[in-house]
Amino acid sequence: MQKCEGRTILVTGASRGIGRAIARRLAAEGASVVLSASRSGVHGSLLGTLDEAVDEIRAAGGKARAVTADLCKPEERSDLISRASELFGPIDTLINNAAGARMKLPSQATHEDRSFMYELNVNAPIDLAQQAIPSMRARGGGWILNITSATARQPALPYRDSKTSALVIGAYGATKAALDRYTVALAHELIEHEIFVNALAPTSIVLTQAAEYVRDIGRRNPDMVEPVEMMAEAALELCTGRHAGLVTFSRDLVHSTGGKVHSLDGTRVLGDAFLKADIEGKV
Numbered sequence: 001m002q003k004c005e006g007r008t009i010l011v012t013g014a015s016r017g018i019g020r021a022i023a024r025r026l027a028a029e030g031a032s033v034v035l036s037a038s039r040s041g042v043h044g045s046l047l048g049t050l051d052e053a054v055d056e057i058r059a060a061g062g063k064a065r066a067v068t069a070d071l072c073k074p075e076e077r078s079d080l081i082s083r084a085s086e087l088f089g090p091i092d093t094l095i096n097n098a099a100g101a102r103m104k105l106p107s108q109a110t111h112e113d114r115s116f117m118y119e120l121n122v123n124a125p126i127d128l129a130q131q132a133i134p135s136m137r138a139r140g141g142g143w144i145l146n147i148t149s150a151t152a153r154q155p156a157l158p159y160r161d162s163k164t165s166a167l168v169i170g171a172y173g174a175t176k177a178a179l180d181r182y183t184v185a186l187a188h189e190l191i192e193h194e195i196f197v198n199a200l201a202p203t204s205i206v207l208t209q210a211a212e213y214v215r216d217i218g219r220r221n222p223d224m225v226e227p228v229e230m231m232a233e234a235a236l237e238l239c240t241g242r243h244a245g246l247v248t249f250s251r252d253l254v255h256s257t258g259g260k261v262h263s264l265d266g267t268r269v270l271g272d273a274f275l276k277a278d279i280e281g282k283v
């Protein structure tokens with residue numbers, strides 16, 4: 001029996017990067033996966049599109065459908081869970097992965113920059129969770145996984161690269177800290193309904209195609225780069241286990257459970273929590 005057989009999962013921000021990898025891994029475990037992004041097919045091949053992500057899963061024999069919504073816009077996200085639920089049935093697992101950053105020094109992030117990040121990184125995941133909870137409660141349980149970031153925490157001193165760190169950890173890190181805190185509160189509220197709420201962040205950095213702003217840090221500090229498969233494996237563990245309220249990092253979770261990291265199609269063991277990636281993020 002596959003780990004996600006019979007499950008219906010919505011992954012936001014699934015057209016590329018970490019969200020797409022998680023969607024592939026969960027689909028390989030038998031889930032019916034609804035992938036969402038702000039648009040279906042306009043990016044071009046460099047970054048990947050939602051349509052390509054859905055096709056990739058289907059070509060591998062998985063069940064996938066797409067739904068679009070610009071999560072920055074409350075009016076577009078207000079019915080996302082109900083639209084997603086029409087495709088394979090009620091959503092029992094919500095993975096809030098979509099996020100955005102404005103790389104501004106903290107002293108220079110404008111109100112518009114901050115509003116953009118709080119809307120997409122904090123208000124959207126909370127709104128989606130609130131839309132999904134009634135049906136999860138009615139069905140006797142569910143999983144909500146929020147993807148956050150190590151930038152939510154104070155970086156260790158001395159900074160490896162103080163200017164870049166300041167850019168990366170500024171207002172963006174504050175939104176992720178807010179989501180971490182909200183996650184724990186929601187987890188406490190919902191545990192009595194068997195709904196497990198978690199936050200998961202890459203232990204360091206995953207060099208997704210869009211993560212150009214951290215590629216230089218990765219080049220100078222290869223030990224900080226982790227393969228996207230690590231996040232997919234950790235997400236699978238949190239969405240199938242009972243880790244109420246755990247706010248954790250990918251490598252830490254894989255290490256603490258003694259788990260193995262698999263390829264995204266689930267067929268090969270690639271290594272354990274110490275698995276390394278090259279500068280492109282590939283194993």
Ligand SMILES: NC(=O)c1ccc[n+]([C@@H]2O[C@H](COP(=O)([O-])OP(=O)(O)OC[C@H]3O[C@@H](n4cnc5c(N)ncnc54)[C@H](OP(=O)(O)O)[C@@H]3O)[C@@H](O)[C@H]2O)c1
Nearest residue numbers: 013014015017018037038070071098099149205206208210
């Ligand atoms: N990569 C890292 O090293 C790293 C480190 C720490 C935390 N994270 C977190 O991991 C998650 C994924 O990161 P990533 O590097 O994989 O990101 P990414 O490659 O930039 O992908 C972001 C995804 O979110 C979607 N998205 C962006 N804006 C959206 C909007 N307004 N409405 C709906 N969807 C939107 C994008 O699709 P469209 O543009 O087509 O809408 C895309 O599918 C994020 O929560 C990020 O904060 C990543």
